[in-house]
Amino acid sequence: MDIAERLAKERRGRLAAERLLEQKQRELFAANEKLALHARALSDQIVEQRQVVRSALSEAEELKGQNSRFLSDLENAHTAAVMAERRLWDSIDTIRDGFAVFDGNLKLVVANSAYLAAFDQPLAGPGTDYAAILHHVAERGLVDTVGVSVDAWVAAMLARLEADPIEPLDLRLTRGTWLRLQDRRARGGDLVTLALDITDQMRIWAAIEAIPDGFVLFDRNERLLTCNQRYRDIYPETAPAMIPGATFEEILRYGLERGQHADAVGREEAWLADRLAQHRNPVAMHEQQLGNGRWVRAHDHPTPDGGRVGLRIDITEQKEQQAALETARQAAEAANRAKSAFLANMSHEIRTPMNGVVGMAELLCDTSLSEEQRLFAETIRSSGEALLVIINDILDYSKIEAERLTLHPEPFDLERTIHEVAMILQPKARAKGIDLIIDVDMFLPTRYIGDPGRIRQVLTNLMGNAVKFTEVGHVLVRVVGIETEPGQRQLHVTVEDTGIGIPAEYLGHIFGEFNQVEDASNRKFEGTGLGLAITERLVARMGGEVWVESEVSRGSCFGFRLVLPVAEEATAMVPITLRRALVVDDQLINRTILERQLGACGIEVVLCRSGSDAMERLLRDGHFDVVLTDHEMPDMDGLALCATIREAGFAMPIVLLSSNPAAARSGLGADIPAAVLQKPILRSDLFRRLQTLSRPAATAPDRGAFEPAGRQMRVLVAEDNRTNQLVFRKMVKDLDLDLTFAGNGREAVEFWQDLKPDLIFMDISMPEMDGRDAARAIRTAEEGKSHVPIIALTAHAMDGDADGILASGIDRYMTKPLRRTAIIEAITAHCPTGARDPVQGIAAANDTAA
Numbered sequence: 001m002d003i004a005e006r007l008a009k010e011r012r013g014r015l016a017a018e019r020l021l022e023q024k025q026r027e028l029f030a031a032n033e034k035l036a037l038h039a040r041a042l043s044d045q046i047v048e049q050r051q052v053v054r055s056a057l058s059e060a061e062e063l064k065g066q067n068s069r070f071l072s073d074l075e076n077a078h079t080a081a082v083m084a085e086r087r088l089w090d091s092i093d094t095i096r097d098g099f100a101v102f103d104g105n106l107k108l109v110v111a112n113s114a115y116l117a118a119f120d121q122p123l124a125g126p127g128t129d130y131a132a133i134l135h136h137v138a139e140r141g142l143v144d145t146v147g148v149s150v151d152a153w154v155a156a157m158l159a160r161l162e163a164d165p166i167e168p169l170d171l172r173l174t175r176g177t178w179l180r181l182q183d184r185r186a187r188g189g190d191l192v193t194l195a196l197d198i199t200d201q202m203r204i205w206a207a208i209e210a211i212p213d214g215f216v217l218f219d220r221n222e223r224l225l226t227c228n229q230r231y232r233d234i235y236p237e238t239a240p241a242m243i244p245g246a247t248f249e250e251i252l253r254y255g256l257e258r259g260q261h262a263d264a265v266g267r268e269e270a271w272l273a274d275r276l277a278q279h280r281n282p283v284a285m286h287e288q289q290l291g292n293g294r295w296v297r298a299h300d301h302p303t304p305d306g307g308r309v310g311l312r313i314d315i316t317e318q319k320e321q322q323a324a325l326e327t328a329r330q331a332a333e334a335a336n337r338a339k340s341a342f343l344a345n346m347s348h349e350i351r352t353p354m355n356g357v358v359g360m361a362e363l364l365c366d367t368s369l370s371e372e373q374r375l376f377a378e379t380i381r382s383s384g385e386a387l388l389v390i391i392n393d394i395l396d397y398s399k400i401e402a403e404r405l406t407l408h409p410e411p412f413d414l415e416r417t418i419h420e421v422a423m424i425l426q427p428k429a430r431a432k433g434i435d436l437i438i439d440v441d442m443f444l445p446t447r448y449i450g451d452p453g454r455i456r457q458v459l460t461n462l463m464g465n466a467v468k469f470t471e472v473g474h475v476l477v478r479v480v481g482i483e484t485e486p487g488q489r490q491l492h493v494t495v496e497d498t499g500i501g502i503p504a505e506y507l508g509h510i511f512g513e514f515n516q517v518e519d520a521s522n523r524k525f526e527g528t529g530l531g532l533a534i535t536e537r538l539v540a541r542m543g544g545e546v547w548v549e550s551e552v553s554r555g556s557c558f559g560f561r562l563v564l565p566v567a568e569e570a571t572a573m574v575p576i577t578l579r580r581a582l583v584v585d586d587q588l589i590n591r592t593i594l595e596r597q598l599g600a601c602g603i604e605v606v607l608c609r610s611g612s613d614a615m616e617r618l619l620r621d622g623h624f625d626v627v628l629t630d631h632e633m634p635d636m637d638g639l640a641l642c643a644t645i646r647e648a649g650f651a652m653p654i655v656l657l658s659s660n661p662a663a664a665r666s667g668l669g670a671d672i673p674a675a676v677l678q679k680p681i682l683r684s685d686l687f688r689r690l691q692t693l694s695r696p697a698a699t700a701p702d703r704g705a706f707e708p709a710g711r712q713m714r715v716l717v718a719e720d721n722r723t724n725q726l727v728f729r730k731m732v733k734d735l736d737l738d739l740t741f742a743g744n745g746r747e748a749v750e751f752w753q754d755l756k757p758d759l760i761f762m763d764i765s766m767p768e769m770d771g772r773d774a775a776r777a778i779r780t781a782e783e784g785k786s787h788v789p790i791i792a793l794t795a796h797a798m799d800g801d802a803d804g805i806l807a808s809g810i811d812r813y814m815t816k817p818l819r820r821t822a823i824i825e826a827i828t829a830h831c832p833t834g835a836r837d838p839v840q841g842i843a844a845a846n847d848t849a850a
């Protein structure tokens, strides 16, 4: 082939290639076009898909976030749950009580440390067998297996779990603690068990069991909560009913049916109602007697929750002792009364002959005797009197003790009674230089209704002591009173002295019988120590009370208070026309009392404390209607003052107040006219005297002015004993009387008919006809048309006799030994109008004799 051909061929080839290329280019282009279209569509698709993917992605992102949050929440929740469980267990672990859960096969699921410790199982893990735990503690002796073998105990412990519900059980651990097991089946068959530490409770319970008294506790619904064994023992018949939960009423009924309560027999229902009411409104204490004779003291109290707690104390022995004591006391009292009665009879028997001894000694003293004989006779008399005082004290005390002292109220003059006692004490007071002063409230009545004898006795004791225990100064008896109701006064009588006083520690003691102040200054004085004991009882018997205040070395003040009916209201004051009085006394008390008394009569009073003062006053100003002067004064005494007044030419009346009128009178002599008044002064005497001075004639007194008028008072004395007749006659020898003696009752009746006496003194035991029969005969003969006062003279001091005496028509009685003042008082009291005052004549004559 040539080149040309080859060239043509090549050319041809190239042209073909070019045409092919062109075509291919066109095809490519077309393909490209298509591709481009596809590509566009595809890219659109891709964009679209990408968006889908993106949104899917973001969704997935979100889900993933959610998921992870959920996961972390889940994780947190899990952690919290774990924490809570741990806390719960920590808490369960901290409680003192044991807690455990066992599964249906009694394999331990879980337990707190208290449980594990209690059962000595520190290492026991889940799966440990309940029975193994029980064996473990029992074998090591950690628990009290109540006397059975380990196996038996374990078997019993397992068997109790079969019950439904499972009863609680108390276990005593040998280390001294107590557990109460409380078990309960849970839903899946698990056993939940609590081991409560009840050691404290058991200790208290042990203590309650240990107390020797019964203890019981009821709830607010009156159901028994608990009681101790002692409580059951006290009510043995009822004990079986004492089950916790039983009501109080059920328990009571059970006991009632079995005769538990002695005080319920025959009235069971009423008793039950009472007892229930008592339970509901408990009184702090009541006593019960049980069917078996024993005595119980019950204390019931409400508890804060509305229940009741009760204590029962067996007081049978106490009761027996009490009864024995009471019997002994009664026996002692009976013996004491017998002793007192014996003493009373004895002293009575001794008194009768003593009457003769003292009376005759007194009479003997009035006869002419040698010095030596007089001394002997005086000694017999004073010793006899001292003995009589003691016997009288013993008699009185015995009578009060024997409860045989009765009061005999009658109208009497209180002021006069005080005065009489003062008069008896006057010689002793005078010998010591003590002033005896009586100050009765001006506005008080003087006559009251009371037992004058007993009031006199009280006054004698208090005033006698005051004089006895005072060496210098005064004894002042003061009476004040208030009207408690019309016709009645509460009287306040005080006896004040300036004596040795009583130490405070003895003030309560001295009212006891035979009690005296035991110190040197006191014990030089004689006495039985019975006076105040009698005084206190007498005043109490009269419805009053006694008291004392005292200061050692300063003096004492004994007082008593009595409410007495007034026998006679104070009579209108007698008219006194004196205007001015000069009172001279060195004692302030006396001046004050006189000032008050004279002031109450409307008299102007000027007070002077000495004779020289008085003279000074008189010389300055002599216009006094009367001068009242004390007798015993230092420097210038009353007598000297009287003489000086008269020497100075004053003629006004002078009244000399003296505790020793006889001495005053003889001291004044006949040439110095002055009246003498006995100290202490009776208000009535003073008034009578002032009234006399008010009469014009009185300024120049003369004996004739007092000449007695009227007949003599007639007194009949029936007395068989000649000695006693003699004693009586001597006692009234100074009185202006027509006196007749009868030797027996029959004579007394005869003489009464002939003589028509104004008063009869009647001895009781007399031959032929005794005093009672004589009085009866007289009363019968009088037929109620007249009534002669009859006073019995008796040695029968016991009051049983008194009733018999008074029943026979006798008006009053006086006990022997007779006292002159008492006899004179009785006579004056019965002096009828128309007869001469048997005493007045003598007193008036004495006064003017001055």
Ligand code: ADP
Binding pocket: 461, 465, 466, 469, 497, 499, 500, 501, 502, 510, 515, 516, 517, 518, 522, 526, 527, 528, 529, 530, 531, 532, 533, 556
């Ligand atoms: P008596 O005087 O017989 O000893 P009382 O019972 O009258 O018995 O008095 C008891 C005691 O009280 C007296 O011993 C005396 O110690 C004391 N006493 C009583 N009155 C007074 C008084 N006025 N001043 C001082 N002591 C008194």
